[in-house]
Amino acid sequence: DAKTTQPNSMESNEEEPVHLPCNHSTISGTDYIHWYRQLPSQGPEYVIHGLTSNVNNRMASLAIAEDRKSSTLILHRATLRDAAVYYCTVRVGNKLVFGAGTILRVKS
């Protein structure tokens, strides 16, 4: 199964952009890249997903490298409410394969 690698933790200042990187070098051509985040004491929530092209939604942007071996989740203006564990996952068939995630800390 495809595996993802993310930094253990990152820190950002409030109101500044955040770029969360992810490596998925073993991804196959039909595997979607998904990002989820988990706030304390909650289940993960969907953030964004894509296959080849860059994607934008109201929460974030997803930039996918041309060779698809890496991607970056972009939060355009971090707020204190964005402090969470961010998971870069690969969808293999019907299954999401989760990595260990990145703990994002946001400083005011």
Next chain:
Amino acid sequence: DVKVTQSSRYLVKRTGEKVFLECVQDMDHENMFWYRQDPGLGLRLIYFSYDVKMKEKGDIPEGYSVSREKKERFSLILESASTNQTSMYLCASEGDRTYFFGPGTRLTVL
């Protein structure tokens, strides 16, 4: 809003007990999943189901079984609970390539 609910937020059981964790979704999704989450290990897939009465093993099915008698309900069963099954259990349903997770059940086995 899609809702995935789990029967308990916290559960304490004794070694050897049979444990049922229930999950219900209200969006008519066909695919449902059970994960466990442990510090340093992330989320690991236990079982999933793509239709009523259909199930498939995930990555760590040992010690668990599941039941899907109705489309909206997916149950995880620990036949004989052991201390190494102390964990956070997360249920999810999937629609349009998006997973919707429940709030989780923190199970402690003494």
